[in-house]
Amino acid sequence: MSGGRAVTGPEIDRLMTLLARLPGLGPRSARRVALHLIQNRETALRPLMAALGDVAERVRPCSICGNFDTRDPCAVCADPRRDDGLICVVEDVADLWAMDRAGAFAGRYHVLGGVLSALDGVGPDDLTIPALETRCAVGAVREVVLALGATVDGQTTAHVIADRLATVAPGLTVSSLGQGVPVGGELDYLDDGTIGAALRARRPV
Amino acid sequence: MSGGRAVTGPEIDRLMTLLARLPGLGPRSARRVALHLIQNRETALRPLMAALGDVAERVRPCSICGNFDTRDPCAVCADPRRDDGLICVVEDVADLWAMDRAGAFAGRYHVLGGVLSALDGVGPDDLTIPALETRCAVGAVREVVLALGATVDGQTTAHVIADRLATVAPGLTVSSLGQGVPVGGELDYLDDGTIGAALRARRPV
Numbered sequence: 001m002s003g004g005r006a007v008t009g010p011e012i013d014r015l016m017t018l019l020a021r022l023p024g025l026g027p028r029s030a031r032r033v034a035l036h037l038i039q040n041r042e043t044a045l046r047p048l049m050a051a052l053g054d055v056a057e058r059v060r061p062c063s064i065c066g067n068f069d070t071r072d073p074c075a076v077c078a079d080p081r082r083d084d085g086l087i088c089v090v091e092d093v094a095d096l097w098a099m100d101r102a103g104a105f106a107g108r109y110h111v112l113g114g115v116l117s118a119l120d121g122v123g124p125d126d127l128t129i130p131a132l133e134t135r136c137a138v139g140a141v142r143e144v145v146l147a148l149g150a151t152v153d154g155q156t157t158a159h160v161i162a163d164r165l166a167t168v169a170p171g172l173t174v175s176s177l178g179q180g181v182p183v184g185g186e187l188d189y190l191d192d193g194t195i196g197a198a199l200r201a202r203r204p205v
Numbered sequence: 206m207s208g209g210r211a212v213t214g215p216e217i218d219r220l221m222t223l224l225a226r227l228p229g230l231g232p233r234s235a236r237r238v239a240l241h242l243i244q245n246r247e248t249a250l251r252p253l254m255a256a257l258g259d260v261a262e263r264v265r266p267c268s269i270c271g272n273f274d275t276r277d278p279c280a281v282c283a284d285p286r287r288d289d290g291l292i293c294v295v296e297d298v299a300d301l302w303a304m305d306r307a308g309a310f311a312g313r314y315h316v317l318g319g320v321l322s323a324l325d326g327v328g329p330d331d332l333t334i335p336a337l338e339t340r341c342a343v344g345a346v347r348e349v350v351l352a353l354g355a356t357v358d359g360q361t362t363a364h365v366i367a368d369r370l371a372t373v374a375p376g377l378t379v380s381s382l383g384q385g386v387p388v389g390g391e392l393d394y395l396d397d398g399t400i401g402a403a404l405r406a407r408r409p410v
C-alpha cells in the first residue's frame with residue numbers, strides 16, 4: 001500500500017548507497033552499518049569520519065615501493081632493520097600487507113600495480129617494472145622474490161620480470177614463491193602459515 | 206622474522222580498526238574496505254566522508270515516532286497520506302525500515318528503543334512506552350499493531366503494552382503480527398515453535 005514512500009531521507013539513502021558499493025557489503029549490510037553509525041554517532045560515526053579524513057589527506061603511495069603510507073619513503077622503505085639486498089615483488093598493496101602479516105620476510109617490497117595481461121592490454125610500462133629494473137641495476141640487491149599469484153597472468157609476469165632482470169642485473173638471483181601457493185589462489189586470501197611455507201620453499205626461476 | 210613490524214602507518218591502522226568494529230565486518234573485510242577507499246579516494250573515500258558528515262550533522266531522531274530523519278517531525282510523521290488512526294509499534298528503527306519496505310502498512314510508527322527485559326533491567330520508563338500512551342490517549346488512534354519479535358522479551362513487552370493501553374485508551378484495538386510459515390519458507394527448515402504457531406493460526410483455503 002505504501003510502497004515507494006520513503007521512510008529514510010536522501011542523506012541516509014546516499015550513505016547506504018555508498019556503503020553498499022564497498023567490497024563485501026550489499027544493501028542489507030549497508031543498512032545495518034548505516035543504522036549502527038547513526039545510533040553511535042560519537043563512538044563510531046565521528047571517529048570513522050576523522051580516520052577517513054586523516055587517510056584522505058595524508059596517505060600517499062610510497063615513491064620507492066608503492067606501499068601506502070603518510071611518509072614517503074614509507075615505513076617499510078625507511079626501516080633500517082630491513083635487508084636492502086632482498087626485494088619482494090607483489091601485485092598490489094593488499095599482497096604486500098598479506099606478505100608482511102606472515103612475518104616471514106624482512107627485506108624491501110616492490111608493488112607492480114597489477115600483472116601483465118594481453119587480454120586487458122597491460123604491458124610492462126603500465127606496471128612499475130621499469131622502476132624495479134632501476135632499483136635492481138643501481139642498488140645492492142642480491143635477490144628478488146617474485147611473490148605473484150599462481151595464475152596464468154601472474155606466472156607470465158614472473159617470467160617476463162625474470163628475463164628483464166637477467167639483462168639489467170646479471171648477478172641477481174630471481175626466485176618465486178614455492179610450494180604452498182594453491183593454483184588459481186590469490187595471496188590476499190591465504191593464511192599466514194601457507195605464505196610462510198611458500199616463502200621458505202622459494203626456488204630460482 | 207619481521208613479525209610486529211608495521212607496514213601500515215597508524216592512520217591506516219586506525220581506519221581498519223574502526224571499520225572492523227562495524228556490524229558484519231571483521232579484520233579481513235576491514236582491510237579490503239580500507240584499501241578500496243585508499244585506492245578510490247575521489248570516487249569512494251571523499252563521497253563517503255561527505256555522506257557521513259551530512260548524516261552526523263543533520264540526522265536526528267524524530268520527536269514523535271523515533272525514526273531517523275533530517276526533519277522533525279520525520280517524513281513518515283509529516284506524510285499527509287498516512288492514516289493517523291493506525292500506529293505500528295516496533296523495537297528499533299531497523300524494524301521500522303523493514304516494515305516499511307514490505308509496503309503493507311500505511312499508518313504511523315512508534316519506535317520503542319528496545320524491549321522490556323528483567324535480566325537487563327529494562328523497564329517501561331527506559332522505553333518510549335509513556336510517549337506511546339500519550340499518543341494513544343490524546344490522538345485519533347483506532348488501532349495499535351505490535352510488531353515485536355517472537356522472543357520471550359518481545360512477547361512480554363507486547364502484553365505489557367496491551368495492558369497499559371487498555372487502561373489509558375479503552376476503545377483502542379491492539380493487535381500483533383500473525384505468526385506462521387514465512388513466505389517462500391520450506392517446512393523442513395522451520396523450527397517446531399514456528400510450525401506449531403502456523404498450525405494454530407491455520408485458516409480455511
